[in-house]
Amino acid sequence: MNAPSITSTAQTQAVTRSFDLGAAFKDAFKTALIMLGLSIPILAYKTDQSGADLFLTPRWGLVAIVCAIVFGLRLVLHAFTASRAYTKATPSAHQATEPVGATPSAFQHVSRFAIPFFLGVALAFPVLIYLIQGGLNESRYWVDLGILILTYVMLGWGLNIVVGLAGLLDLGYVAFYAVGAYSYALLSTTFGLSFWICLPLAGILAAFWGMILGFPVLRLRGDYLAIVTLAFGEIVRLVLINWVDLTNGGAGISSIPRATFFGLPFTAGEGGFAATFGLEFNGMHRMIFLYYLILFLALLTNFVTMRLRKLPVGRAWEALREDEIACRSLGINTTNTKLTAFAIGAMFGGFAGSFFAVRQGFVSPESFNFLESAIILAIVVLGGMGSQIGVAIAAIVLVGGPEVLRNLTFLQSIFGAGFDPNEYRLLLFGVGMVSMMVWRPRGLISEREPSVILKERKAISGSLVKEGHG
């Protein structure tokens, strides 16, 4: 909440070269005063517990700092808008004859190199880490982080089909993740099926659930649909907690069989992966295998999505996102279109879930709460809905960022010894989602690119429009 928007004041402000310092100070002071009002009980007093009683610890210093920051930010914002309003109001000599930016945007240039670069880094990541850290065991942490990030990349890409392409806001995506995870956990512990049989089964089951849950909600308008998917997501989680006979309730299912290298288990001794290939046994072999597995699954998600976008159903998704009524009047079967988006998105969620189960070896309902859905949604929103590379970058920043920050020790010397950036992660997610909607509703690097191109890339009307009104 530290960055108040002043869009409406910008329009009414008189455009002068020297901006009104007095008025800006007055306004910033007012904002700081409001901040003081907002922080009065919540920030100023901390409730601590001793025994059965609560007592209050005053923290007025913190409030003063926060108010000062807000004051400063508001002042900077004023200066910024004033200078921008000035440049906007001063007519440029070229303005009348200047062609409207009809060249491919900078993003299109960059993406040509960025995508192979990212792909290369992702493929070589375990090797690079091995070389940098100088040993298999030392690189465990980084490979583990890589696996975590790629899981979120995959989930983001899966949800992107539903939210980014079809424009259906799904707040219960984690339900399909849970279906996938529990499918693998139950099938493998009860029937002893291997991971490679369970993976497609988990995907099919999740897609099936996507259809079951999707079918009744299809005639709802946007935000109602979002709320119903939220309700479904919560119902799935609550059933997982309470149906103890099947799911072992809140205690979860443990000792799920580990992944095997196409039948070769990652164990020491005869018949294991290491022995077969004549390597020295190391637990990291399994981790690196898991890394490449999730990389493969994520790239599969991406590949399928990119291909689907070029099929009629993909076009129909994007048309649906832009305008449902126009879509229907053009003879597109909106029910089927929405249902396929739901089912395919859910299927990838199921794959990711089954991967989650095999990686952890343990699943419990607490891994599938609403917050998880919100994090995946934040990744999709911040990456720019519909943009594949944007979602990947958002996942790296949002999941990897706090981990990197945690290891920066100088932060602790600034903010005190107990400083943990992970505590503030969700706080920043929330602020990020709001600021994204306010400033760049189509995402940081999102470009509405045409999915078919005749000979060469040209600017389309979509890239000249600042934001859509779909």
Place this chain on the structure above:
Amino acid sequence: MEIFVQQLINGLTLGSIYGLIAIGYTMVFGIIGMVNFAHGDVFMLSAFISLIFFLILTTWLGISSIALALLIVLVIAMVLTSLWGWAIERIAYRPLRGSFRLAPLISAIGVSIFLSNFVQVAQGARNKPTPPMVQDVVVLFQGESGYNVALSYKQIIIMVVTAVLLTIFWYLVQKTSLGRAQRACEQDRKMAALLGINVDRTISLTFVIGAALASVAGTMYLLYYGVVSFNDGFVPGVKAFTAAVLGGIGSLPGAVLGGLIIGLIETFWSAYFSIEYKDVAAFSILAIVLIFMPSGILGRPEVEKV
């Protein structure tokens, strides 16, 4: 029979809390057509504000009269929560007018995540128990099996405060020029603006009123359960939203009616079926109502304009 009457009383108490929150959802939806997902967290925030001021008043200022303390807490919480409601609308929702369809909802989810984590960071993740406030009960009648049907003072306070505030609020919306402006914006925002109504201010006021009523619900929640934690906003928020939809979103009597129905269903479900599945029941009702009767009990069917 005794259990039935007791559950009826409990359900109505719970229902009036839900009703108070539901009004915030229904008014905002009526005027700008968005689901204010953060409203449940505003409610949770107000419970924290009440808790802190209750502690300040009783332990530091030494006010021994609980009734007086509660009254002061209620007023302060209403003012401060209104400020939050105003600020949230100003920062997160107003710049989004005319943006694409899902933008306000996504922004509201962002605010919701922000608020609950802000309270977690500022106040800690543990449950906060309040000092016992009002303990006495009135035994209405004793059943044959020795089961007392009791109406606690807390429940009386909650019902009376709810009824009084709803009456004031009803007067505000129906009889004052502010209420007329609000209803005009609800019907046609562009036309209202042409007729000289300050639409932005009216929308802000809607959020302020919604937040004020949510803060009353927050104080009452604290009084009733005696404990609050940072993630207490989500489930009551969803239930109150269910109430708003069930009553017919956009309709004020509908919100109160829906709240009472949801409260009754929840208590009777817990008493007669299973307490584990009570949230499942609430979420299922939400899904069923949205799918099969999206215009609710008292709402008008929505016409899709092109």
